[in-house]
Amino acid sequence: MNKNTEKHYACPMGCEGDKKYTNPGNCPVCHMHLVEISELKKKETEKSDCPHCAHENVGDGKPIKTSGEYYCPMHCEGEKTYDKPGDCPVCGMHLLKEQVVQTPPKPAIFTCPMHTDILESQSGNCPICGMDLIAVTSSVKSEEDSAYQNMLKKFWIAIIFSLPVFIIAMSEFFPFLQLESVASKKFWGWIEFILATPVVIYCSGDFFKRGWNSIRRWSPNMWTLISLGVGSAYLFSVIGLIFPDLFPAQFKENGNVHLYFEAAAVILSLVLLGQVMELRAHSQTNSAIKALLGLVPPVARLVENGEEREIPLEDVHVGNLLKVKPGEKIPVDGVIVQGTAIIDESMITGEPMPVDKEKGHKVTAGTINGQTAFEFKAEKVGSDTLLAQIIDMVNKASRSRAPIQKLADIVAKYFVQIVISISILTFVVWAVWGPEPAYVYAFVNAVAVMIIACPCALGLATPMSIMVGTGRGAQAGVLVKDARAIEEMNKVDTLIIDKTGTITEGKPSLNNFQSFGDLSDLMVLSLAASVDYNSEHPLAASIVAGARERNLDLLKIESFESLSGKGVKAVYNGNQIGLGNDRLLDSFKLELTSDQRKLVEDWQSQGQTVMYLILDNRVEGVVSVSDRIKKTSASAIKSLQAKGIKVYMLTGDNQLTAKAVAKELGLDGFVADCLPEDKYNKVKALQEQGHIVAMAGDGINDAPALELANVGIAMGTGTDIAMQSAEITLVKGDLTGIARARNLSEKVMRNIKQNLFFAFIYNSLGIPVAAGILYPFFGLLLSPIIAAAAMSFSSVSVISNALRLRGVKNI
Template sequence: MSSKLIEKNVNIGGMTCAACVRRVEKKLGKMEGIASVSVNLATNSAAVEYDPAVTDIDAIGEEIERIGYVYKGSDKDFMEDETEAYYAKSLKLTAPVAFIVFLFTMVIMPPHEYMVITNWVMMFLTLHVMYFGGRSFYKIAWKNLKNRTSDMNTLLALGTLSAFGYSAAVTVFHDFFYKLGAAHVYYDASAVIITFILLGKLLETRAKKKAAGAIEALLNLAPKTATIIENNGEREVAASSLKIGDVIRVKPGGSIAVDGVVEHGQGSVDESMLTGESVPVSKRVGDNLYAGTILTSGTLLYHAASVGSDTVLAGIIKAVKGATASKPKVQRMADQLSAVFVPVVILIAGATLGTWMIFGPEPVLTNSLVAFVSVLIVACPCAMGLATPTAVMVATGRGASEGILVKNGETLEKACRVNRVIFDKTGTLTTGKLRVEDVHVAVGYTEEKLLEYASSLESLSEHPLAKAVVTYAKSKNIHPQLVADFHNIDGEGVRGNVDGREVLVGKLDFLSGNGVEAVPSDFAGSHVYVAVDGVYVGVFGVADTVKEDAAATVAQLKKMHITPVIISGDNEKSVKSVAEKLGIYEYFSGVSPKGKLDKLHQYRDNGDIVAMVGDGINDAAALAASDVGFAMSGGTEVAMQSGDITIIADKTDRIVKAIKLSGYTLNVIRQNLFWAFIYNIVLIPLAAGVFYPAFGIRMMPMYAGVAMAFSSVSVVSNSLRLKIKKL
């Protein structure tokens, strides 16, 4: 019997394109004990799920090394500076030398009598560039050859080595090639191409770091140290060493180290990193605090309730990382295409070489080589591999900063296609907090006297309706009186004596059963009837309050041609009341959890793309079965685990923002893939010389290198637009 599967995030160096992604996934996926592999080129990592009884992380690392890449450990920080530092250092060593090579081969062009010695100098300078700038590409290309596979490194190695090999032959056998009219050397192609690719990789890496900025910001939110209170005073300790129960002091401007509960003091806390709301939240004794939030005013003592990986912040970071590791369908299609793309490019380059050798103008050998190298360089599928993961990475980070936690990339792909949203009522469209919204007082009584009698009895009850009446009385500065002979009749009401008078508070049937003739209320919510000495004196209408932003959210959904529906287990009057307030015309009351699921399936069977919004255990099945499940964070853990998107801010407007973010992300992915493919569709024929016979247009190898580098940078830069897109 197999043991429980473990999921690890493995960091991989040397991946450069979509073909690398496909290759790593294929090779690791074939290992015994590996359940699933998802490689992300944007983060240079792979999410690997494996059986620890069959294999381990070291064996996975060895396989990564064997197939030509670099194993950099597991579960490290989201992005590293090592790659950027490598490319920056390589550029310092190669760029000046490549510039000299370019000058002497393309600009200065020394006289023929000095050409031989110049070529020898250029050959050694180019070897310098190829060693210090290109050896990592050649190393992977060599391992590819031994493993009978190919990727961007293969194309780069073939192109630059072909240009260098031809030029070296011209240098060594100069007289022979001079007689053929093919004595021109292309050292600049090898040197400049490698330099441009390094520059492109450096810019790409920096852009990828910006793309991961929101996630890096999450990692840096929690403070590294905290001040704990002990018997002998205060002591500063590492936040990672905090234990549940530790008492911690935080001063104005300080960050909350771990999740906790306020024990002493009061203040305001900026929780925008969790909710997206900029207005600080007031905190007093008994209120919850969350790691990474900032105390803007006051001083608090709080005890640690959740530490380490159990904090809300840690959960958000884990979820965001998981989302960036997952792949939408569109990316899986691109990965499959890249598996055959490189071999096809090599065939096209070979056909180009042969065609130019047969039909090309003089010098045939030189022109054939230029076309061959240009095709290999310009076709590198780097942009194809970055098109989707960079967009998903930026979008999930942006979502997290807005209080929208997306579970996976596939959710981002399909949320924008939703055309019907099913809302649970309580805790979703409403606050879940009962409030007195209507008061009817019998003739001869005042509201103040009615409240005095009712709140006196209800203050001794734990029923939610009773608490609503007491809260309302406090808002009117009316305080409970002493009660004698108090009795609680479960599910019916309460009775007792106030100032020597018998008071009944409860349902209409409770009063009727005690001989009181009361006037039925037509209020849509729940009712609390009051009688004094056997005479009806008034009734309170109590309802669950609608969230402040709910009406605007419903209006926005309608504007987006999305139909809102309420399906609730609550009574007809309550559901109808909320629906009418929000302008929702389709609603169902008294529906069981199974009934919600059945109704959802009916909509889906009719061709609707259905989202479910809920917060309770009774919503979990529908959340899991919907096309997109929105779980409100104020609800149960079961609901949050069942949903595809968790609304951390507990604000309904985040549902609209999440749908918009999905649409923007899908548009960016499509744009990225379009540009990635259009580069190849347009530039491969140009590099192959298709337009040369008619227009005399062709592409030199170093320009192919510039185009390849620019394609990757443009794709990542386009993804970065999601950071500033208005939701």
């Protein structure tokens, strides 16, 4: 067909945005019939009824604009949002609340860290000890947490009621219980009814609503199967308990109809467990955003007319003069106007090396000041700060990545249609050709098909494999937070890794030291460590630590002085001694020889920070500090590439260092000088090209990309925010853990598919018997023993198969 005349189709609900299809059919998300795009454009200007709720006059020729705070994580109706919490009207998933980027709320009270009984509405000094009062931020439960707690409560109630029902129903397998010697089977049936009813009605009422919605929209899924199967089992049991005479003799045992209250209660309890696990993941979805919001202080120190006073962060305006004291976090973005600072910007760049700042240099909200005080002018506040932009990216990433439809739903979609068809056919056949009372036989056998078709093990199939698999992964140092990641990890074809803390150790350490004169190399290091011992610069600690690792003694130094932006100087044996950068050389009016300069440039090209040791106006040697590559990084990257995975490095470090690391490790590519937005955009671009992307990182600056990636992998040695944004955490912070995660994914997914087979096979074999196929030949109808055996065998098979994962090797 000519491209110009080729027809394209789309979902009328916009479930997948602007995605087009070349063939007609049903939407894979909401299952509505795809409509030709030309027809959709015509209907955009026409009013119509809502296809979901049948409300009239939907649409006025303009796109529907919604301003609600809640959205479906499956994006069943595109970007549609809702005003109130609840469940998605299409798929039944719990609606999530969109996190709005804003400055932290104004603290309600201030208290003294030493006297917590002191509560003031404004900042100031403690009236008892005089210490500065600190802000107390209120802790408000999020709606996701409330939904999780509510579901957890229902789960425990279901467990409390389901266990005795299960014990009563299984008492015939435990002769020592002798329940029938205490009371009649009829009595215990009523006890089962009383105990199972709260589980069905109170604890699981929402599941039946979801099932009804799926039937009403004819989009069968797991809820359809659970609602029909469990509902049939419960109603069958209620009628069998109250009106046993309605049932044929084949359905009775000693005059009592076999009841399925325990099946209904146990299935629903297992489903509730799955929902608790899912809501727990949802309640943690925005934890990274909340943690990022907590990075900025709730108050700022305003300098006005030479006086300082604390004001709430939301009261800071562009142009305000603010002061930051040693060790404090910077409240907003701005530019230094007075003083100098050494600032830890690792949350933005990911690099461990602190940055020297002076007048005219920019500072960023959330970064941490060193040991000096400075004043700066606010340039960006509120949602304009770089930190707020990072939060916004994390927020967008969490919304844009819809969960993958569960394998159980896919199987259930077709299984439900088959079961309903067989049940209807069974009713018709028995009603027309069955013995009298024909309609009773028709009803009982049609319901029997529903009961036997409801796989008790379906609730166990995925959770058991996930539970055992994640436990096995934890033994190997791979912690899985989101079960979705296990499925996705098996499909990953592109891996993006951060440098600092992921490939490298993530902290500066002594790398090289060399003498340029008569001093020995060790003496150069000893002098460098001695003069740096009194320095508060973070790099000084790594040089001192390196000297101590080599058991070198620190020498007596006098008249120590820190030179901001240059280094340090002191007096040793009556001679002036200094350690610092090129600026220090210039201040001493010294120059390097060509050989010395070449050595320094070689070290710098390898990503090392070089400092010069000056003694008595001579350059006596050099000392370098760097973030060293982990010993296991090279082998891990090679093994991943051998699996067909492309490995790229995105780092906030400079071009020279990034190039040296990429060359040494044989990476497929790299990008240097990356900001959080650059990493986010790279992941997005690769996904748009059709790649399944995993992102491994350890810093705050990696959070947006970790959230957006198909699989986010955090180093256990990194920041809490990175781990909150990621679905997988590697305890040892070792890249070899990614290969383990891949192997774990393959094995767990294979196990889940096997479990789904076991969950359905026994029940499926029982469906023809339930329909009465054996009755014309042997006079047999569905025996309660067959139903019980099918449910028991499928559950035992699923559990046994899942437990095999505990002994899996090569993870």
